[in-house]
Amino acid sequence: MTINWEIKELKLKETFSISYGNYDKREALLVRLSHLNRHGYGECVAIDYYHIDLKRFIIKLKEIQPLLEKQKIIHPADFFLFLSTLDLHPFLLSALDCAYWDLFGKLENKSFTELNQIPSESLAESSITISVADIDEQIRKIEKSSWNRFKVKCKGLDKNNIEQLLRLNRDIALDSNASFTDQDCLWLQEYEMGSQFSYLEQPRPVGAYKILNKKGFANWMADEDAQNLNSLEELLPYYKSVNIKLMKCGGLTPALEMIRKAKELGYKTMIGCMTESTVGISAGCVLAGLTDFADLDGANLISNDYASGNFVKNGNIILSGKPGLGIEL
Incomplete structure (x- = not known):
């Protein structure tokens, strides 16, 4: 299994106003897990009132990349147990967990709901x-x-x-x-x-x-x-x-x-x-x-x-x- 990532900019159709402030864009970290020419995708976004720093997430991904890429394809519940040992922020944990469910389903040719x-x-x-x-x-x-x-x-x-x-x-x-x-x-x-x-x-x-x-x-x-x-x-x-x-x-x-x-x-x-x-x-x-x-x-x-x-x-x-x-x- 291999992992890739990149930061994307999400542009809002109009200014989004909430009690915390006004926003015209958000940054998203796109994560891709790949195996046997199948690709699973997950995402997390930078939310200021959650104090999310995507650059720190990328440093963490570089740190754990060798461990992730050594992993065999196992059931997503077991993969989550592995992820839980890596001291990940919930936002980054979510991106990886969702990407793995997407990859696993594509390898099994079954949807998540199935x-x-x-x-x-x-x-x-x-x-x-x-x-x-x-x-x-x-x-x-x-x-x-x-x-x-x-x-x-x-x-x-x-x-x-x-x-x-x-x-x-x-x-x-x-x-x-x-x-x-x-x-x-x-x-x-x-x-x-x-x-x-x-x-x-x-x-x-x-x-x-x-x-x-x-x-x-x-x-x-x-x-x-x-x-x-x-x-x-x-x-x-x-x-x-x-x-x-x-x-x-x-x-x-x-x-x-x-x-x-x-x-x-x-x-x-x-x-x-x-x-x-x-x-x-x-x-x-x-x-x-x-x-x-x-x-x-x-x-x-x-x-x-x-x-x-x-x-x-x-x-x-x-x-x-x-x-x-x-x-x-």
């Missing part, structure tokens, strides 16, 4: 993100869109904006990216109409969730608070739902386990994404048969996608059915 017996029909429908903006601009984008589900980004809570969004009678979620105050959260979980939002994501900064009460009207969804399997039991009194992102938890292998555990504990689950090309989105799409929600619009937000595979059209997740994750450059 290999894991995951439903490939009646998939969760994806939302599309509406950036932070004036409420009139956000409403204009919603009304103009051909998508059915929306995740509206907000910076702080404006009760008038909340009421205007609810009057649209559309499938809308709110994502404050940790910009709500304790008082905002108390109001939302006591506000009966708040239950009309499909979910309210990561209202407070990481670790500041104890003001939340899952028994209120708000369907609180953990994002940055739910990094991995170990966080689920601790969050249970506070959140009804969890957003599982491959880069956060370390790839498809741990995501499968995290979804299973979350369901056992009674959570609603979502497969989410960041700003990613079709390489990253293809990996997320294969889990949509297991989750209640999906937010896989990342590749739809960029203008220079460099891959094909599984994709999302107007919210509908379309699996290619090809071996592995179906990714081609």
Whole structure:
């Protein structure tokens, strides 16, 4: 097995605004694992509020390259156990785990959903993100869109904006990216109409969730608070739902386990994404048969996608059915 990598620039179709800042582009690290003329692809992206440095990831890849290239083709679960010994950041771990699943499936001539017996029909429908903006601009984008589900980004809570969004009678979620105050959260979980939002994501900064009460009207969804399997039991009194992102938890292998555990504990689950090309989105799409929600619009937000595979059209997740994750450059 051989490994190659390169940094790609993802250009956004329009400025992406969230409470953390405004973005016109993202850098992505594309990883390729190859064997017998088959190629598997994985990806991770530089997110500043996660303090991701792709150059450090490349230094790590150069360090572990001899160990990776000595590996024989084994089951992806066993390969993940090997990766877990290498002290990798979850973002880089995810890129390698997804690339290996893609390669393994192509070598076996079976798709990821076949290999894991995951439903490939009646998939969760994806939302599309509406950036932070004036409420009139956000409403204009919603009304103009051909998508059915929306995740509206907000910076702080404006009760008038909340009421205007609810009057649209559309499938809308709110994502404050940790910009709500304790008082905002108390109001939302006591506000009966708040239950009309499909979910309210990561209202407070990481670790500041104890003001939340899952028994209120708000369907609180953990994002940055739910990094991995170990966080689920601790969050249970506070959140009804969890957003599982491959880069956060370390790839498809741990995501499968995290979804299973979350369901056992009674959570609603979502497969989410960041700003990613079709390489990253293809990996997320294969889990949509297991989750209640999906937010896989990342590749739809960029203008220079460099891959094909599984994709999302107007919210509908379309699996290619090809071996592995179906990714081609």
